[in-house]
Every structure is written in structure tokens, then in C-alpha cells.
Amino acid sequence: MDSIVIHSLRKSYGRNLPPAVDLQTDVTVAKGELFGIIGPDGAGKTTLFRMLATLVSPDAGSATLEGLDIVRDYRKVRTIIGYMPGRFSLYSDLSVRENLEFFASVFGKDIESNYGLIENIYCRLKPFEDRKAGKLSGGMKQKLALCCSLIHSPAVLFLDEPTTGVDPSSRRELWENLAQLKEQGMTIVVSTAYMDEADRCDRVAMMKSGRFLTVDSPSRIISGFDKRLLSVRSDEMFRLLNDLRTVSAVDKCYTFGDTHHITLRPGAGISPEDLGRELASEFSHRNVSVREIDATLEDCYMNLEDK
Amino acid sequence: MSSFGYLFIKEMKQFFANPFMPVVLILLPLLLMLVVPLAANMEVRDVRLAIVDRDRSDMSVQLIDRISRSGYFVFASYDDTYDKAIHELSKGNADIILEIPAGMEKAVGRGENAEIFIAANAVNSTKGTMGGGYLSSIVSEFSSDLSVQGGQGEGMPLRIVPQYRYNPHLDYRLFMVPALMIVVIILIGGFFPTMSIVSEKENGTIEQINVSPVRKRDFILSKVVFYGLLGIFAFTISILIAHFVYGLASNGGMLEIYVSAMIFLVFMGGFGLVISNYSETLLQAVFLMLFFVLIFMLMSGIFTPVSSMETWSQYVTYILPTRYFVNILRAVCLKGSHFADMSFDFIMLSVFAVFINVFAIVTYKKQN
Numbered sequence: 108m109d110s111i112v113i114h115s116l117r118k119s120y121g122r123n124l125p126p127a128v129d130l131q132t133d134v135t136v137a138k139g140e141l142f143g144i145i146g147p148d149g150a151g152k153t154t155l156f157r158m159l160a161t162l163v164s165p166d167a168g169s170a171t172l173e174g175l176d177i178v179r180d181y182r183k184v185r186t187i188i189g190y191m192p193g194r195f196s197l198y199s200d201l202s203v204r205e206n207l208e209f210f211a212s213v214f215g216k217d218i219e220s221n222y223g224l225i226e227n228i229y230c231r232l233k234p235f236e237d238r239k240a241g242k243l244s245g246g247m248k249q250k251l252a253l254c255c256s257l258i259h260s261p262a263v264l265f266l267d268e269p270t271t272g273v274d275p276s277s278r279r280e281l282w283e284n285l286a287q288l289k290e291q292g293m294t295i296v297v298s299t300a301y302m303d304e305a306d307r308c309d310r311v312a313m314m315k316s317g318r319f320l321t322v323d324s325p326s327r328i329i330s331g332f333d334k335r336l337l338s339v340r341s342d343e344m345f346r347l348l349n350d351l352r353t354v355s356a357v358d359k360c361y362t363f364g365d366t367h368h369i370t371l372r373p374g375a376g377i378s379p380e381d382l383g384r385e386l387a388s389e390f391s392h393r394n395v396s397v398r399e400i401d402a403t404l405e406d407c408y409m410n411l412e413d414k
Numbered sequence: 415m416s417s418f419g420y421l422f423i424k425e426m427k428q429f430f431a432n433p434f435m436p437v438v439l440i441l442l443p444l445l446l447m448l449v450v451p452l453a454a455n456m457e458v459r460d461v462r463l464a465i466v467d468r469d470r471s472d473m474s475v476q477l478i479d480r481i482s483r484s485g486y487f488v489f490a491s492y493d494d495t496y497d498k499a500i501h502e503l504s505k506g507n508a509d510i511i512l513e514i515p516a517g518m519e520k521a522v523g524r525g526e527n528a529e530i531f532i533a534a535n536a537v538n539s540t541k542g543t544m545g546g547g548y549l550s551s552i553v554s555e556f557s558s559d560l561s562v563q564g565g566q567g568e569g570m571p572l573r574i575v576p577q578y579r580y581n582p583h584l585d586y587r588l589f590m591v592p593a594l595m596i597v598v599i600i601l602i603g604g605f606f607p608t609m610s611i612v613s614e615k616e617n618g619t620i621e622q623i624n625v626s627p628v629r630k631r632d633f634i635l636s637k638v639v640f641y642g643l644l645g646i647f648a649f650t651i652s653i654l655i656a657h658f659v660y661g662l663a664s665n666g667g668m669l670e671i672y673v674s675a676m677i678f679l680v681f682m683g684g685f686g687l688v689i690s691n692y693s694e695t696l697l698q699a700v701f702l703m704l705f706f707v708l709i710f711m712l713m714s715g716i717f718t719p720v721s722s723m724e725t726w727s728q729y730v731t732y733i734l735p736t737r738y739f740v741n742i743l744r745a746v747c748l749k750g751s752h753f754a755d756m757s758f759d760f761i762m763l764s765v766f767a768v769f770i771n772v773f774a775i776v777t778y779k780k781q782n
Contacts, residue, residue, distance in 0.1 A: 160625050182627065190625045196618030200431040201424070212420040213626040239431070255622070 110294035111136035116168040143308030151317035189261035199241025214259035246277035302405035332402040421636035461545035462490035464508035471519035603645035608686035638683035667746035684771035735766035
């Protein structure tokens, strides 16, 4: 059963501005699916979330959550969704416990009835229960925000960049928590700028300039990568980047961690060894290493952008 | 619990979470009501007088003696010529010049008129006009006494005996205190709810409320009611001070005062909402609020009477609801008026309260 059905949503913030979101396609998210949206800053992720969370109304198109229209049934929608904005937005002058109690009572619930859902997350916050929410560390704030958006046991959970500014171990914990929630049948939509996290999603949508460039499972996106990809290193990495861009067989070149990744133009029959020799002889690079590699999600993303 | 209930409790927790705000709530009326009326005094005393006595007669000495006995004046200089005196005035050593013409005593003895000249420095216009007024009344009283003594009954047949009703000693404090009570209620009832709503906007917490099933009506009502109660609390402090320290509202009228204060608080709450609807940041809201509060304070007769304003601005005061609240408070505090005496003011105040709240709700809905 489809939990979320999106029908070419569009939202523009000003008449002279390009639309922040203009999907032009239909997307459905199944019940209990962990759906990722990845894209650079300004891709329209937050605007899309705000539309789905009934905070802004779309200019065109429509969407339903669990069969409820986000415009017509917005009041009912609000009872079944949890939304965690990218920015910390709880009451920083209230304590951890008071925040949780308040958001539970906002939905007409108490903490005990859904405590099982948040137990794993909240146990880490328990020692700080009486601390003001504003005085928590970044990771703890995120945990509290997640608890507050889960306390009414929503059917659909929206998380807008939940791992931005959070340390790696907290990030891993969060994804483990999401996996547990997913097992309980919750539909989760999460946006992120970290490609390694997107691997944990059932399906990801790559978003740019308000549009979904592709929507598929991470493995299928990777297997659909149809170019030859090489990883290149030498002693002078910065000069190497510029030199690679002058090589005719190279289509696209970008830094990837401590190496450079290049894609080759279709039909270019150059082997990694040939390229290595060319770089050493013509550009006098030393300690050149060129290897043919398999694409990751990030490579797919970098190469999608230009379409 | 109803949604209004827990929102109200949340407001309360937030307000008391920061000890600064409860302290402000108590200190604001306390300081305003106790310190300002003592400091701000429109009564004019110690007017510095430069005397140019060209007569140097018994009569001129009597006149000067009477002026000194009035207690309003201190003698700054005693000059022979008007030029010297005006020099003192221009240096700022004197406020008023009194020139007694040569041969005054003889002229009066012959039954002729003598002209006494008064020049006042009106840079400080209150001191100039009030001091000049005092001085001329002393001089005219002196001259009428002379006519009686001289048996010339026709010299001053009519005497004006002013009687100041409701504020017999023209005590400026009695004028100030109701004004300050209004200032207290404007500050608490206007700024607090506005700042609270806009800071929820700034912190993004309003979004968390908006994605929940809480109705906007309950959200706003919880703030207006909570801060309205705080306004009543601060207002009560100022009434107690007005009553027990300054002896105001001794004729009763508490019901009138509280009913008008509540209507006015409803107005200020709605007004604050309109301001917060149009502001995205706290800075914007506070500045906008301050702008209107200043207009309310300076143009609706709180500190300067409406009747002494320019005609066009007197018409403007009709669209300022503070004007009606000021009227009611002064009438009750000084005259002990009742509802029936002030029905127009009550009706107008209520009309404004209803209008602004309707406007607030309409503009709030447009936001989304």
C-alpha cells in the first residue's frame, strides 16, 4: 500500500524567482519504506518537506499522506505525521522533560502510551531530563527533537537533514533508530547531504533545482551507472585536477576524498595504464596511480547533475 | 486537558523559566508609579526674577516684598536699567524681568495708571508662562489692594476667585498618576504577547505547533489570556500604589477601572497580534510596537491634555483608543465618575477592541 503519493508538486516563492520545487513527476512511497532525498543546498528539499508537512500550500499539484490530501485534509494530516525540521525548534527555555510532555499533550497523548517507541533514543537523554533544552549538545538536541516528533506515534515521519552538524557516532545511532522505526511499519522520509547515509535508504530521490533527477534504490542507481570511472592520484593533486581536465578522453573530473575521480567520454578506449603514462610523460607527474573503480552513489550523483 | 489548558501552562512555564521577566513585571509598575511622579513635576517654583526698580519708592518695595512672600520666586539680580536685566536673562541667570517704571508711586497717588512691565524667557515655556502668570496675578492683586486702600472703589470692581475642582491644588501628580497606570498597562499588555509570539516565530517553535493539530485560535488565545492576566496583575500593583500612596480613586469606581482596563488589555493584545503578524523578527516587532506606543503616549492626552493640542491633531486622537482609556481613568480617579457618565468612552474603547481583534484574526489567516 502506498503511504505517500506525490503528484507533480510545485511551489514558487516569488513571481520572478524560479520555482523552489517543481517535481513534474509522480512519486509514491510505500508504507514502511525508508525514503531518502539527497541533493545540494538549495535543491528544494526543505520546501518539499514543508509542503508535505502542510506548512506551506503548493501552487500546483497535489499529494496524499495515508490517503489524506495535504491541502484539503490538512488538519487530519497533522495528527498522523511527525516533522523534524532541519533547525532545532523546540522550546529552549523549557527542560527536556517539559518539552516532551508538552509535545505529547499537543497531540492529546501522554509520554507513557508511546514510550516504547522512543525508549531507545530517550534513554540517552534521561540523565539530562531537567536540563533546559537550549543547553543540550547538538547531538542531544537532535535526539530530543526526534523524540518529540515521535511521541504521538506518527504514521509518516519527515526528517529534514537530521544528521547535519551531528558527530559520526550519533549519526550512526540515528540511522539505527530509523531502521528500528521502519521495522515497526513507519514510513520515513529523510533528507540528507551525506551520500554514505543514502545507502541505508530503501530508495533515494536525487534532487536538484526543485526536481527529482532520479528515483530508485541505491543499488539500482549504482548499477545503472553506464560510464567508465577511474580514480587518479599523484604527488601534486591540485595541478593534477587541472591537467586532467585538459585530457581529451576525460569527460568529468572531481575530487573524491584524497583522490580524483574521472569519467571517460563514451567510446574513449584509453586504459588506466595509458592515462598514467600520459600524465607522467606529458605533465611530468610523479607517483601517478590510476585505477578503474566501481561507482558509488556519490559518483552517480555527481554525474547526474549535468543532465 | 483541553489544548488551551496545556498551552496556557506552557506559557506559564516559559515565563517563569527565566527569572528576569517576573522581576520586570513587578519592578516596572513599582518604579514607574513611585519614582516618576516625584521626579516629573510640572509645578513651577524658584523662578529667578531680575528686578529693574526705577521708582525706588515705598510702593515698589511693598510690591517686591509681596512677590518674595509668594514663595515662587528667587531674586536673581537687582538692576538699574532694563538693558542690564536683559543681559542677565540672555546669560541664563534670570527667567523673568519685572520692570517698575519711574514715578509709579506718584502716578498712582494722582490716580493715574502706571504700567509694570514683565518679560519672560520662554525657552523653557512652562517656566516662562507659569512664572509670568504667577507674577501678573501677584501684581494685579497688589494693584487691587491699592485701589481699595485709596478708596477708589472703581479701580478693580471685579475680582476673579479661581477654584480648581477635582484637583484643588493643581497638583501635577494627580494628573500624572493615572497616566502612568496607562503606561504600565500599555507596556505589559502590548509588548509581552507580541514578543512572545514573534520569538516563537524566530525560534521556529511556531512551526512545530503548526504541524500539530493545535488550533491557531487556541494558540493565540493562550497568549492573549496569559499576558492579559499579567497585565491585570501589574495594573493592580499600580492601582494599589495610586490609591494608598497618592490617595486616588478615593470615591470608589474600582469596577469602572477594572472593566476599562480589561477592555483595553483586549485591545492591546489584539494590537500586539497585528504587529506580530507583520513582523518576522523580534527586532522588527519591538521597533514597530515602540513606534505605535510612542504615538499612543504622546498623542492621546496621557501627558499633555488633548484640549490644548492643535485642532487637526485633536481629531486624530479620536482614532487612538488610548484617548478613551485615559478619559475613563482620569474621570474615575479624579472625579469618581460612573459608567453612565462615560458611556461614550466605554463604547468607543469596546469598538476598538473588537475591531483590532477581528483585524488580527483576518491578517493571521492570510499568513498561511
